[in-house]
Amino acid sequence: MRTEAAVSADDSSQDEAEALQRGDEQVFRRLYDAYGSSLIALARTFVRDRATAEEVVQDTWIAVLTGISRFERRSSLKSWIFSILVNKARTRAKREHRSVPFSAMLVEDADGAVDASRFDRAGMWSDPPHEFDVHDPERVVGGRQMMEHLAAALEDLPPSQRAVVVMRDVEGHDMRETCRILGISEGNQRVLLHRARARLRSRLEQIASDRDARPPGRRERRVTESDAGRLPSDIPVENERR
Amino acid sequence: MLNCREITENADRYLDKEMGFLERLQMRLHLMMCRHCTRYVEQLKATIAMLRDLRLEQPAEESRERLVEVLRGDGGRPPLRY
Numbered sequence: 001m002r003t004e005a006a007v008s009a010d011d012s013s014q015d016e017a018e019a020l021q022r023g024d025e026q027v028f029r030r031l032y033d034a035y036g037s038s039l040i041a042l043a044r045t046f047v048r049d050r051a052t053a054e055e056v057v058q059d060t061w062i063a064v065l066t067g068i069s070r071f072e073r074r075s076s077l078k079s080w081i082f083s084i085l086v087n088k089a090r091t092r093a094k095r096e097h098r099s100v101p102f103s104a105m106l107v108e109d110a111d112g113a114v115d116a117s118r119f120d121r122a123g124m125w126s127d128p129p130h131e132f133d134v135h136d137p138e139r140v141v142g143g144r145q146m147m148e149h150l151a152a153a154l155e156d157l158p159p160s161q162r163a164v165v166v167m168r169d170v171e172g173h174d175m176r177e178t179c180r181i182l183g184i185s186e187g188n189q190r191v192l193l194h195r196a197r198a199r200l201r202s203r204l205e206q207i208a209s210d211r212d213a214r215p216p217g218r219r220e221r222r223v224t225e226s227d228a229g230r231l232p233s234d235i236p237v238e239n240e241r242r
Numbered sequence: 243m244l245n246c247r248e249i250t251e252n253a254d255r256y257l258d259k260e261m262g263f264l265e266r267l268q269m270r271l272h273l274m275m276c277r278h279c280t281r282y283v284e285q286l287k288a289t290i291a292m293l294r295d296l297r298l299e300q301p302a303e304e305s306r307e308r309l310v311e312v313l314r315g316d317g318g319r320p321p322l323r324y
Contacts, residue, residue, distance in 0.1 A: 023313050032306045037298035054301055061309045113250040114282075123245030128278035134288030137295065150292050169293035175260075190255070197254050201282075201289045 013077040020068045032061065035078065038171045039085050045159040045166070046089035048096065056092050060085040079177050082167070086181055113198035132208030141207055153203035161196035168193055244272050249279040253286050 019027035039060065043053035063084050071080055118127040133139060137147045144152075154162060154170075167178040168189075179189050244252075249272055255261055256269045273280050 020313075023315070025310050025313060028310065028313055029306060032309065033300070036301040036306075040301055041298050054305065057301060058305055058309070062312055065309065065312050112247070113253070114247070116247075119245075119247045123247035125246045125278045129282045129285060131281065132285070134285055137292045147292060147296065150289070151296055151298065154293075154296070165293065169290050170296055170298065172294065175258075190260075194251075194254050197286060197289060198250070200293070201286050204289060205285060 014073065016077050017068060017071050017073065020065065028065070031077075031081075035081060035171075038166055039082070041154075041166045041170070042082070042085060042163055043089045045163040046086075046093040046098070048098065052092065052096075053089075056085065056089045059088050063088065075177070075180075079173065079181060082171075082173070082177075083181050086183070111195075113194065114202065130205055130209035132205060142210070146204060146208070149207050150200060150204060153200050156203075157196055157199060161192050161199070164189055164192040165196040165200070169197070244268050246272075246276060246279050249273070249276070250282055253279075253283050254290075256283070257287055257290065 016027055016031065020031075036057070039057045040050070040053050043056040043060075044050065047053050047056060060081065064081055067084075071077065075083075114129075118125065120126040137150075138145050141149065154165065157165065163182060164178060164184075167173045167182065168175070173181065175186060175189060178184075179186055182189070184192075249269065252261070252265075252269065256266065261269070273283060
């Protein structure tokens with residue numbers, strides 16, 4: 001990536017950086033709360049467990065707080081913080097002899113966006129997308145909100161896909177920043193993002209239609225003794241859209 | 243003419259507006275005629291919107307307060323005020 005491609009810091013980054021330099025605790029707490037969960041999610045794609053990820057995040061903040069005077073304002077403060085995290089996480093992963101994501105990313109999953117068996121020979125749908133209510137993320141299916149299913153599906157993505165989707169969709173970095181921070185090409189970023197989003201949509205479709213596919217009679221029935229020992233997701237939930 | 247499979251392979255570039263005019267036009271034409279692909283694109287769009295609102299697990303508050311001490315300069319690290 002060419003460094004001049006980085007955007008110059010906007011006013012809010014400037015203000016926040018100056019506030020941190022002055023030791024403004026309120027600004028720090030706000031930034032910490034705003035980025036904390038995404039920083040951990042991103043660190044988790046590099047290191048083995050959550051506790052280690054929390055340490056990496058803690059080290060990142062120490063580096064931010066003690067090094068804020070070196071923030072050059074060529075990128076936003078947010079990008080700078082995320083870049084520091086990725087450097088710390090990489091170093092940590094190497095120390096743990098873990099393979100760093102992005103090293104073998106293009107072979108880890110070569111499937112299409114949708115399983116090939118769902119198209120006919122001409123590439124037209126033979127098993128079209130199952131309908132699910134896309135406008136109700138709080139809807140409960142199988143005992144969990146769709147949002148929670150999505151969070152679980154995100155955890156199951158291969159690390160490099162997860163890193164890209166956290167940067168782009170959860171945290172809202174643009175493509176250029178994402179590539180620069182993760183050290184990947186635009187082409188690779190595009191492929192990873194495409195695969196990640198396609199997988200997540202498939203999971204939601206699958207979860208929603210597992211319930212929708214049940215015969216209406218079974219869907220309406222109450223939980224009975226025979227449900228004992230079954231997984232909660234196997235038990236039909238009544239009135240779940242209320 | 244794009245087929246449905248090609249639509250699914252390009253749907254997120256379409257949503258991110260990372261397409262040239264012609265390619266975009268081809269996508270639009272297909273979507274106008276194909277309700278299955280329209281549904282696919284809507285579901286993908288909704289998935290992305292949900293990711294934006296996703297509430298991931300927050301780090302511990304005590305970690306934050308330890309850092310506040312660093313910020314105050316009494317966390318055993320060099321003070322920030324010069």
